Amino acid sequence: MSHKSDLIADDILGYLKAQEEKSLLRFITCGSVDDGKSTLIGRLLWDSKLIFEDQLAALESDSRKVGTQGGEIDFALLLDGLQAEREQGITIDVAYRFFSTDKRKFIVADTPGHEQYTRNMATGASTADVAVILIDARKGILTQTRRHSFITSLLGIKHVVLAVNKMDLIDYDQSKFDQIVAEYNEFAKQLNYSSITAIPLSALRGDNMIEPSANTPWYSGPTLLAHLEDVQVEQDAIDKPFRLPVQWVNRPNLDFRGFSGTISSGRIKPGDEIVVTASGQTSKVKEIVTFDGNLDEAIAGQAITLTLEDEIDISRGDVLAEAKAKPDFADQFEARIIWMHEDHLLPGRPYLIKMGAQLANAQISALKYKVNVNTLEHVAGKTLELNEVGIANISADKALAFDPYDKNRHSGRFIIIDRFTNATVGAGMVNHSLRRATNIKWQEMDINKGARAYQKGQKSAILWFTGLSGAGKSTVANLVEKKLHALGKHTYTLDGDNVRHGLNKDLGFTDADRVENIRRVGETAKLFVDAGVITLVSFISPFKSERQLARSLVEEGEFIEVFIDTPLEVCEQRDVKGLYKKARAGEIANFTGIDSPYERPENAEIVVSTADQSAEEAAEIIVAKLEEFGVLGAWFPEI
Amino acid sequence: MQPNLTHLRQLEAESIHIIREVAASFERPVMLYSIGKDSSVLLHLARKAFYPAPPPFPLMHVDTTWKFREMIEFRDRMAAEYGFDLIVHINQDGVDQGIGPFTHGSSLHTDVMKTESLKQALNKYKFDAAFGGARRDEEKARAKERVFSFRTETHRWDPKNQRPELWDIYNARINKGESIRAFPISNWTELDIWQYIYLEQIPIVPLYYSAKRPVVERDGMLIMVDDDRMPLNPGETPEMKSVRFRTLGCYPLTGAVESEAATLPDIIQEMLLTRSSERQGRMIDHDQAGSMEKKKQEGYF
Numbered sequence: 001m002s003h004k005s006d007l008i009a010d011d012i013l014g015y016l017k018a019q020e021e022k023s024l025l026r027f028i029t030c031g032s033v034d035d036g037k038s039t040l041i042g043r044l045l046w047d048s049k050l051i052f053e054d055q056l057a058a059l060e061s062d063s064r065k066v067g068t069q070g071g072e073i074d075f076a077l078l079l080d081g082l083q084a085e086r087e088q089g090i091t092i093d094v095a096y097r098f099f100s101t102d103k104r105k106f107i108v109a110d111t112p113g114h115e116q117y118t119r120n121m122a123t124g125a126s127t128a129d130v131a132v133i134l135i136d137a138r139k140g141i142l143t144q145t146r147r148h149s150f151i152t153s154l155l156g157i158k159h160v161v162l163a164v165n166k167m168d169l170i171d172y173d174q175s176k177f178d179q180i181v182a183e184y185n186e187f188a189k190q191l192n193y194s195s196i197t198a199i200p201l202s203a204l205r206g207d208n209m210i211e212p213s214a215n216t217p218w219y220s221g222p223t224l225l226a227h228l229e230d231v232q233v234e235q236d237a238i239d240k241p242f243r244l245p246v247q248w249v250n251r252p253n254l255d256f257r258g259f260s261g262t263i264s265s266g267r268i269k270p271g272d273e274i275v276v277t278a279s280g281q282t283s284k285v286k287e288i289v290t291f292d293g294n295l296d297e298a299i300a301g302q303a304i305t306l307t308l309e310d311e312i313d314i315s316r317g318d319v320l321a322e323a324k325a326k327p328d329f330a331d332q333f334e335a336r337i338i339w340m341h342e343d344h345l346l347p348g349r350p351y352l353i354k355m356g357a358q359l360a361n362a363q364i365s366a367l368k369y370k371v372n373v374n375t376l377e378h379v380a381g382k383t384l385e386l387n388e389v390g391i392a393n394i395s396a397d398k399a400l401a402f403d404p405y406d407k408n409r410h411s412g413r414f415i416i417i418d419r420f421t422n423a424t425v426g427a428g429m430v431n432h433s434l435r436r437a438t439n440i441k442w443q444e445m446d447i448n449k450g451a452r453a454y455q456k457g458q459k460s461a462i463l464w465f466t467g468l469s470g471a472g473k474s475t476v477a478n479l480v481e482k483k484l485h486a487l488g489k490h491t492y493t494l495d496g497d498n499v500r501h502g503l504n505k506d507l508g509f510t511d512a513d514r515v516e517n518i519r520r521v522g523e524t525a526k527l528f529v530d531a532g533v534i535t536l537v538s539f540i541s542p543f544k545s546e547r548q549l550a551r552s553l554v555e556e557g558e559f560i561e562v563f564i565d566t567p568l569e570v571c572e573q574r575d576v577k578g579l580y581k582k583a584r585a586g587e588i589a590n591f592t593g594i595d596s597p598y599e600r601p602e603n604a605e606i607v608v609s610t611a612d613q614s615a616e617e618a619a620e621i622i623v624a625k626l627e628e629f630g631v632l633g634a635w636f637p638e639i
Numbered sequence: 640m641q642p643n644l645t646h647l648r649q650l651e652a653e654s655i656h657i658i659r660e661v662a663a664s665f666e667r668p669v670m671l672y673s674i675g676k677d678s679s680v681l682l683h684l685a686r687k688a689f690y691p692a693p694p695p696f697p698l699m700h701v702d703t704t705w706k707f708r709e710m711i712e713f714r715d716r717m718a719a720e721y722g723f724d725l726i727v728h729i730n731q732d733g734v735d736q737g738i739g740p741f742t743h744g745s746s747l748h749t750d751v752m753k754t755e756s757l758k759q760a761l762n763k764y765k766f767d768a769a770f771g772g773a774r775r776d777e778e779k780a781r782a783k784e785r786v787f788s789f790r791t792e793t794h795r796w797d798p799k800n801q802r803p804e805l806w807d808i809y810n811a812r813i814n815k816g817e818s819i820r821a822f823p824i825s826n827w828t829e830l831d832i833w834q835y836i837y838l839e840q841i842p843i844v845p846l847y848y849s850a851k852r853p854v855v856e857r858d859g860m861l862i863m864v865d866d867d868r869m870p871l872n873p874g875e876t877p878e879m880k881s882v883r884f885r886t887l888g889c890y891p892l893t894g895a896v897e898s899e900a901a902t903l904p905d906i907i908q909e910m911l912l913t914r915s916s917e918r919q920g921r922m923i924d925h926d927q928a929g930s931m932e933k934k935k936q937e938g939y940f
Binding site for chain 2: 008009012019023024093095096098100105107110119123235252256258289290291292301302303305316340352356357414415422423424427
């Protein structure tokens with residue numbers, strides 16, 4: 001198998017000793033199928049003798065059957081993993097490959113170069129320290145080269161190998177090579193790399209892959225493998241301030257209380273002072289506990305358990321930090337975001353973000369601009385689509401501890417999760433915290449919501465009427481408000497159409513605008529609730545997520561979802577405003593129920609239908625329910 | 640001063656991080672224990688992750704009833720020695736129907752006694768996360784497997800619909816009935832595993848070491864006659880040969896290699912000088928092209 005080392009046969013114990021000192025390098029290869037990327041990786045595996053004979057036999061037979069090298073060994077076939085891809089002849093996901101030499105073990109993230117798979121490249125780049133960017137020497141720098149470079153730099157990779165491949169097809173022409181390198185260096189000035197190493201190669205012929213090539217006497221630099229073995233990647237994680245995201249509180253008995261996690265940066269010794277970022281409490285490290293005994297010191301990358309001198313409250317998600325160099329702690333920050341899902345990013349929609357062991361509800365409060373990954377131009381936009389990159393302000397429901405990603409690549413990074421499908425829909429890297437998060441404090445009032453509602457003899461709440469256009473929302477809401485008013489209750493109605501004439505007149509009917517529409521209305525309704533008022537909101541509000549968002553703005557029990565469940569056929573038949581007719585004729589786009597979805601509520605507090613009941617009957621049912629929920633009676637606030 | 644961590648220490652830390660993350664994020668995790676060398680490493684890492692506490696989850700062995708006797712002895716000894724809560728699950732329906740590799744063939748046997756049995760056990764105990772010892776270097780289909788691999792309510796894996804995995808942040812969100820398989824040693828190679836076993840002196844089943852064992856040769860594979868359930872063909876007599884196993888499974892489906900390697904360094908030396916990959920000793924991979932990918936979609940590990 002691997003390694004040509006004679007030690008294996010002669011002195012296996014000596015060999016094993018030497019192997020224990022090996023380091024690890026993770027790198028990503030970027031390029032398209034045509035650049036010969038699979039051939040390049042296949043060749044590295046091949047030449048480091050990592051291919052077994054049975055695999056070789058399979059490779060030879062596959063090369064004859066489906067190979068592209070006229071029956072000769074097609075190294076690319078070593079890499080294609082999934083059957084469907086093999087038939088299509090393309091790689092469509094991130095695959096990890098392993099090889100090792102006497103100096104280093106390598107983990108290669110192999111990702112495709114097609115535009116629609118930016119997501120995969122970002123995934124592969126996230127754990128890589130070096131990027132090998134392939135260029136077809138005949139074609140030079142292409143749009144995809146710029147894209148690959150931008151994405152790798154976005155993910156914080158500092159070291160690039162410019163692998164100028166297929167030199168055999170341009171007769172190993174030095175001037176063409178120099179020209180490509182000069183052009184690339186000029187372009188890369190904006191990308192923050194700390195090293196760029198250009199190597200003239202032929203992956204297919206083996207030139208400068210492992211051994212220096214006789215075909216490029218003008219090149220005196222390292223071969224690809226030699227460079228990968230020697231490149232010094234930033235070990236500066238160790239020199240940064242100490243950070244330990246607590247994953248697990250280890251408490252086997254009353255006498256032991258340890259905090260387990262992987263040190264993301266810095267170093268720690270017993271006696272060092274640490275601070276819990278969220279609470280500001282400080283203590284000193286008592287012991288660094290591991291299965292192999294207590295340590296005198298631990299460094300970035302080690303998975304350890306700390307015990308402290310003092311009993312302070314620490315749980316999963318807390319970040320222990322060097323007391324003199326605390327990370328940022330904020331609930332609002334600016335981040336660059338890569339969108340990874342077919343469902344677009346919608347500003348205002350509540351998502352989950354997971355940052356290390358911290359989990360929070362969060363929304364994109366403003367998408368500042370998108371970045372065209374091909375030209376690096378800034379483009380205005382309201383949403384991010386799959387594989388788009390943007391700069392956005394994020395607002396979380398609690399403060400998070402982080403360092404800006406560019407300062408510390410092991411911090412300030414997060415994934416975005418859809419709260420309903422649980423899919424990982426995006427990834428982000430923090431640029432900086434937003435000042436207003438730390439400077440604007442919530443003003444506590446002496447007269448609070450409870451006091452205001454008590455004075456009115458009611459409990460304040462939002463009655464959120466949802467349903468299709470023409471379902472009877474406004475009609476029923478109007479009747480309910482009249483009944484409440486007659487009972488002496490203090491009410492207000494926010495009507496979908498009316499609000500669009502004022503507060504929300506700048507918004508259209510795209511998905512992004514609908515989300516913002518609901519967000520503003522939800523926030524307005526929240527103010528009314530705070531004022532002690534029973535607030536009726538009559539809105540189609542087709543998306544579950546946004547109704548959930550509105551619900552999450554107020555306290556439990558204050559949000560009463562009223563689903564006017566009138567079937568589409570009935571609404572369309574009524575067509576009071578003539579809108580369905582227009583939508584069917586294609587004159588209105590994005591019309592709910594026709595060409596835009598309505599997501600039915602699953603757990604609405606009240607469900608009525610104006611198909612089976614009169615609007616009057618529906619209103620009576622709703623008022624009776626409000627009575628039942630205790631909204632109409634005075635209640636004793638906790639003042 | 641330590642300048643950096645070696646590759647084994649980095650792999651170890653990564654695995655511990657994953658194991659802790661699963662334990663912290665799921666309600667009912669379980670560690671699948673196959674008794675092989677990868678499982679031994681996994682078990683060792685789990686002990687490290689929670690020291691001085693014991694791991695906060697049980698071990699589960701899906702027993703096909705055709706494992707080598709020495710594997711079962713080793714399993715029970717390890718569980719007793721380390722104080723693990725061990726669950727052994729056997730597909731009783733399969734046993735009642737008399738399913739076995741000799742009578743029903745490797746494919747049906749694996750399907751009923753392993754794949755189906757595993758699903759049965761996961762449903763029975765309502766585990767929402769199961770650790771496995773799969774590695775990405777084992778097989779092409781596994782090179783693209785996630786560390787947290789999402790499974791539907793029916794335990795299916797959808798290779799076209801995997802969650803992207805960035806940095807060391809794993810998405811642990813699932814709905815009721817869904818689950819994940821977690822692979823903490825995804826990034827280890829066979830050589831890493833052996834080097835680590837050597838470095839850490841991790842106990843492994845003696846079958847990995849060479850000894851005189853009774854074997855017969857069938858379809859180019861050396862099959863050990865581990866008990867009297869093995870029917871011998873006319874003219875077939877077990878021969879005592881110095882053999883060992885590079886991979887362990889059901890004894891009728893696992894080929895031995897002739898070897899004199901009786902110590903760990905011998906084994907590693909032999910592996911480094913040999914020219915065939917470890918899964919070659921397993922019959923199920925050869926059934927059809929892309930068979931591992933097909934098995935994974937159906938819920939095999």
